[in-house]
Amino acid sequence: MQDKEVSVGAxxxxxxxxxxxxxxxxxxxxxxxxxxxxxxxxxxxxxxxxENSDLNSFITIDESAVLTAARDAxxxxxxxxxVPLLGVPIGVKDSYATRGLRTTLGVEALRSFxxxxxxxxxxxxxxxGGIVLGKVNLVEMSFGxxxxxSFYGQVxxxxxxxxxxxxxxxxxxxxxxxxxxxxxxxxxxxxSIRVPASLCGVVGFxxxxxxxPRGGVAPISHTLDTTGVLARSVEDCALIDQVVTKDAAAPxxxxxxxxxxxFAHAPRQYMELIDPETEAHFENALLRLQDAGAExxxxxxxxxxxxxxxxxxxxxxxxxxxxxxTEFLRxxxxxxxxxxxxxxxxxxxxxVWSHLVQPSGQGYISQKxxxxxxxxxxxxxxxRLGRVFxxxxxxLIFPTTPTPAPLIEHRSRxxxxxxxxxDLFLAKNTVPTSGAGLPGISIPIGLTGHGLPIGIEIDGAxxxxxxxxxxxxxVETVFDALPAPEERTV
Numbered sequence: 001m002q003d004k005e006v007s008v009g010a011x012x013x014x015x016x017x018x019x020x021x022x023x024x025x026x027x028x029x030x031x032x033x034x035x036x037x038x039x040x041x042x043x044x045x046x047x048x049x050x051e052n053s054d055l056n057s058f059i060t061i062d063e064s065a066v067l068t069a070a071r072d073a074x075x076x077x078x079x080x081x082x083v084p085l086l087g088v089p090i091g092v093k094d095s096y097a098t099r100g101l102r103t104t105l106g107v108e109a110l111r112s113f114x115x116x117x118x119x120x121x122x123x124x125x126x127x128x129g130g131i132v133l134g135k136v137n138l139v140e141m142s143f144g145x146x147x148x149x150s151f152y153g154q155v156x157x158x159x160x161x162x163x164x165x166x167x168x169x170x171x172x173x174x175x176x177x178x179x180x181x182x183x184x185x186x187x188x189x190x191x192s193i194r195v196p197a198s199l200c201g202v203v204g205f206x207x208x209x210x211x212x213p214r215g216g217v218a219p220i221s222h223t224l225d226t227t228g229v230l231a232r233s234v235e236d237c238a239l240i241d242q243v244v245t246k247d248a249a250a251p252x253x254x255x256x257x258x259x260x261x262x263f264a265h266a267p268r269q270y271m272e273l274i275d276p277e278t279e280a281h282f283e284n285a286l287l288r289l290q291d292a293g294a295e296x297x298x299x300x301x302x303x304x305x306x307x308x309x310x311x312x313x314x315x316x317x318x319x320x321x322x323x324x325x326t327e328f329l330r331x332x333x334x335x336x337x338x339x340x341x342x343x344x345x346x347x348x349x350x351x352v353w354s355h356l357v358q359p360s361g362q363g364y365i366s367q368k369x370x371x372x373x374x375x376x377x378x379x380x381x382x383x384r385l386g387r388v389f390x391x392x393x394x395x396l397i398f399p400t401t402p403t404p405a406p407l408i409e410h411r412s413r414x415x416x417x418x419x420x421x422x423d424l425f426l427a428k429n430t431v432p433t434s435g436a437g438l439p440g441i442s443i444p445i446g447l448t449g450h451g452l453p454i455g456i457e458i459d460g461a462x463x464x465x466x467x468x469x470x471x472x473x474x475v476e477t478v479f480d481a482l483p484a485p486e487e488r489t490v
Contacts, residue, residue, distance in 0.1 A: 019040065019045070024182045038087025062101060070089070085128040089131040090184060104135070119215060121244055128243045136171030138169060139168040140349060147165045162409070163199075164411050170196055172193070176200070176231060177201055187225065188227075189221055191433075194206055198400035199405040203236070206226050207227075208462055221321065224435070256474060258289060261295070277404065285456050309431050309432035309436075313435035316435075318364075348412075402426075442456065
């Protein structure tokens with residue numbers, strides 16, 4: 001991790017832990033009310049970052065810049081300045097351009113690049129008083145689900161350092177779970193926010209595709225890409241969503257119960273192959289939702305649902321990558337070409353790009369096939385999922401990942417319920433949501449016998465983000481909060 005360290009006054013360990021447990025909303029309120037200073041809070045988080053450096057969750061931290069921004073926030077607060085995130089530091093996935101702070105996209109070719117402009121989302125966070133604590137690690141060019149980066153290091157899962165954290169927003173999930181930051185920005189194309197949220201035991205919110213701005217964020221697929229956030233509560237995700245979108249519509253209902261809530265559950269599509277412990281936790285979660293007053297109804301989305309979702313989503317993922325990345329590098333003056341990035345990729349990823357991303361590859365789909373996916377397949381998937389909500393359901397619910405975090409040493413191939421699968425299997429359940437562009441949120445529901453988190457995903461209708469966040473907040477109250485990684489018992 002490249003950083004610039006500075007010396008700050010000592011804070012008792014107990015007080016530091018209390019500060020690190022604060023979420024976005026709680027920290028913002030404490031700073032606003034004068035209960036804590038941004039400087040003390042930021043200093044505590046920076047110490048957490050140093051203490052947890054073995055997680056490889058960050059690529060870059062400039063401690064001096066963070067503390068300077070924190071002191072400025074404290075002065076602004078004393079002068080009566082009031083904005084929603086004043087003095088609160090967050091993590092930013094290193095696919096987001098950050099003015100004055102290096103932005104690598106996870107590749108070696110950009111190890112020294114420092115942008116002159118912020119991405120749109122980062123600009124919104126700063127306008128609201130937020131501070132960028134640092135740039136969190138990610139899979140090269142956001143292509144991967146296990147947190148493996150050949151140049152900046154493998155990110156580790158805080159709940160089990162020998163296990164993957166998920167990806168591609170791997171550092172985002174790990175840093176939030178480890179209490180280094182209260183929230184971190186991420187990106188989601190096939191599940192890259194929700195997968196690490198599930199595996200690291202935090203909340204991950206993927207907005208409706210197009211709801212959040214994407215300017216200044218390295219793309220994969222302009223059809224599927226979504227910026228979003230990982231935090232430790234639904235409330236914090238909702239606050240960041242409101243800041244980024246400036247959407248005050250559909251405020252919190254004020255309800256905490258689930259009376260009248262209707263959930264659709266499609267086991268044939270989302271539980272065909274599933275880890276036994278994940279299945280048991282999910283089935284128990286359904287019972288708890290029903291005990292809280294919700295109705296859970298089993299549905300069937302069709303025999304061809306999973307093949308349809310997989311085919312269209314992965315084809316768009318690979319087919320749009322070259323054009324999207326090339327245009328992004330040009331528009332934002334990144335000092336590297338697509339070919340230079342391609343030539344420096346780790347061998348296994350370069351092989352995938354050679355086959356599926358480069359026009360000369362045998363797996364590169366034709367223009368005719370691509371247009372058919374956009375005009376036929378994607379609308380069909382959207383229609384299929386849209387019917388869930390037109391039939392009176394508030395949400396579709398399923399296990400976010402079909403398995404807890406696999407071991408790092410087995411990250412490419414591992415077994416689930418006795419069947420060998422690849423790392424792409426981690427996104428098996430998140431892919432349809434991405435393909436259809438729906439909003440989805442993953443919340444933790446418990447730990448396995450080995451202390452690894454399990455998540456449940458709740459999807460809403462297209463554009464129903466604020467209603468989904470309110471529903472997820474009510475669902476969250478049904479489940480016990482996970483202990484911090486160092487506090488868990490195995």
